[in-house]
Amino acid sequence: VISVHEALGAILEAVPVLEGRSVRLHDARGCFLAEEIVSNESLPAFDSAGMDGYAVRHENVAEVPARLRVVGEIPAGTAPVLHVGNGEAVAIATGGMIPAGCSAVVQKEWCEKGDDGFVVVMRRPAAGLNIRKAGTDIGAGSLVLPKGALIGSRETGILAALGILSVSTGGKPAVAICSTGSELAEDGTAPGPAQIRDSNRHLLLALAAETGCTAIDLGIVRDDPSALDAAIAKGLKADALITSGGVSAGEYDLVKGTLHRAGVSLLFHKINIKPGMPMLFGMKDTVPVFGLPGNPVSTFVTWHQFVRPALLRMMGSADPAQKRRLQAVLAEPLSKTDGKRHFIRGILGDLNGEIAVRSTGSQQSNLQTSVLQADCFIILPEETTSVAAGSRVEVELI
Numbered sequence: 001v002i003s004v005h006e007a008l009g010a011i012l013e014a015v016p017v018l019e020g021r022s023v024r025l026h027d028a029r030g031c032f033l034a035e036e037i038v039s040n041e042s043l044p045a046f047d048s049a050g051m052d053g054y055a056v057r058h059e060n061v062a063e064v065p066a067r068l069r070v071v072g073e074i075p076a077g078t079a080p081v082l083h084v085g086n087g088e089a090v091a092i093a094t095g096g097m098i099p100a101g102c103s104a105v106v107q108k109e110w111c112e113k114g115d116d117g118f119v120v121v122m123r124r125p126a127a128g129l130n131i132r133k134a135g136t137d138i139g140a141g142s143l144v145l146p147k148g149a150l151i152g153s154r155e156t157g158i159l160a161a162l163g164i165l166s167v168s169t170g171g172k173p174a175v176a177i178c179s180t181g182s183e184l185a186e187d188g189t190a191p192g193p194a195q196i197r198d199s200n201r202h203l204l205l206a207l208a209a210e211t212g213c214t215a216i217d218l219g220i221v222r223d224d225p226s227a228l229d230a231a232i233a234k235g236l237k238a239d240a241l242i243t244s245g246g247v248s249a250g251e252y253d254l255v256k257g258t259l260h261r262a263g264v265s266l267l268f269h270k271i272n273i274k275p276g277m278p279m280l281f282g283m284k285d286t287v288p289v290f291g292l293p294g295n296p297v298s299t300f301v302t303w304h305q306f307v308r309p310a311l312l313r314m315m316g317s318a319d320p321a322q323k324r325r326l327q328a329v330l331a332e333p334l335s336k337t338d339g340k341r342h343f344i345r346g347i348l349g350d351l352n353g354e355i356a357v358r359s360t361g362s363q364q365s366n367l368q369t370s371v372l373q374a375d376c377f378i379i380l381p382e383e384t385t386s387v388a389a390g391s392r393v394e395v396e397l398i
Ligand code: AMP
Pocket: 179, 180, 181, 183, 184, 196, 197, 198, 199, 200, 201, 244, 245, 246, 247, 248, 250, 253, 292, 293, 294, 295, 296
């Protein structure tokens, strides 16, 4: 039985980084950059007005009120051709390009415009007031995004601002998913006596899609060697294969034997984790195979701890194991004696202005509402036996 830490390390070392591709910016959301983005341009590209008002030479308004002749108007999007001399001002719109010679923009609210072609500036602006200087956001030649960064909506906005409308990204893994178990009823059919509905395959298909992979549905596979052989052979044609169920110690837990027959080399079976202990992992050439335990909560936990980081690495993430972790005050005592690393489904809340967490209640690995209610995992390390209410625990946001 290997530790959670060792298992994740072995997985991340074994999985390949898929070949990248060039994609249009609008198709890149959820992908990872396969190149670093260095800006060729500065942002803003030119000095512009930050307010509607009058562009002036600030020394002309050192004493106020100051009466200036309005020599023109600069709307946004029109390059100024006029020259603003002493005793002159030009009306300018937010985003308008600052004309030569001007060193401040006085907002409209500080001015009184007459009908005589003059404006009276009532308050004295500091030099540079309301001027957005070129390059103050991004300097030409600077690193904007590192290789391996996730492209989300914010990155999309910045890239568009720099005129980068296509990017080189990591690959999009095709992930084959099947549920195993003779107790599972086909979708849309009423479960027979002692049958249950298949939850895991749908959960995994959704998780894979959410992660930016192409999910391939291999359906339900009976606990039967030849049915399993056929499904696994199909699954190994994908970039990664995930099975659920059939990896425990029972007579009908046939996944391990099937993988062996298919030539998958097993890297480990069983992890010192709860829930999810029976998980196995192997590689067939470059294709990772994740045998997840059948209990839906175990499937969910092992997905988050092991499968998702592996897929993110395959997609070219610079930091595939990155988790959003924080410390929270435990609202109830928790204990364990098995020496495993526990991932308790938790609900975050507030306790006297501090972030607090409580468990979702019973932690049996078949209780799917515990996953539904949770917004985090409370992590109890291997050596922990009991944690008192009021002490700090590490939580991992889901
Ligand atoms: P197994 O890992 O095959 O021993 O299954 C452990 C438990 O999870 C059993 O109670 C199974 O009935 C249940 N189970 C297995 N696969 C699924 C599934 N796809 N959806 C919901 N429950 C499942």
